[in-house]
Amino acid sequence: MGYRIINGVLYPVGDFSELHKKSDTKNLAKDSKSFKEILQSEKIKSQGFTLSNHCAQRLKERNIEINSEFLSKVNEGINRASEKGSRESLILYKDIALIASIxxxxxxxAMNRQEEDINVITNIDSVVLL
Incomplete structure (x- = not known):
């Protein structure tokens, strides 16, 4: 599955257009969602995550390449941490370390593990190894 970043928010390809539709206040009764639509909406939430502006800048500065495998693994890590009740987590994937608000x-x-100036990470309650 591919992903697209729009205004710092990560969306699965093909699903991002529906997330930005504005509802008409006159048609609120007509726009009531069925259980299936609500369930699908919740599934989309669990399939994506947001990159902060700071993170996007660090990824660019440190030449960390983002591909679909990377995005899929990070999403999996966030889901695992969420299932365990984590709030702030260090996610380690290959040679990349990410700090995430679960x-x-x-x-x-985001940072490379080889960076010499990074040796202490605080304010996390879990580590996810991918």
Whole structure:
């Protein structure tokens, strides 16, 4: 599955257009969602996450390439941490370390593991190894 980032928010390809539709206040009664639509909406939430502006800048500065495998694994890591009740997590994938707010499904920052100036990470309650 592919992903697309729009205004710092990550969406699965093909699903992003429906997330930005504005509802007409006159047709609120007509726009009531069925159980199936609500379930699908919740599934989409669990399939995506947001990259903070800070994280996007760090990924670019550190030449960390984002591909579909990377996005899929990070999403899997966020889902695992969420299932365990984590709030702030360090996600380790290959040579990349990510700090994530699990509750907000947001990647706060990214770094290479080889960076010498990074040796202490605070304010996390879990580590996810991918």
């Amino acid at each position: 509750k907000n499904r947001t990647i706060i920052t």
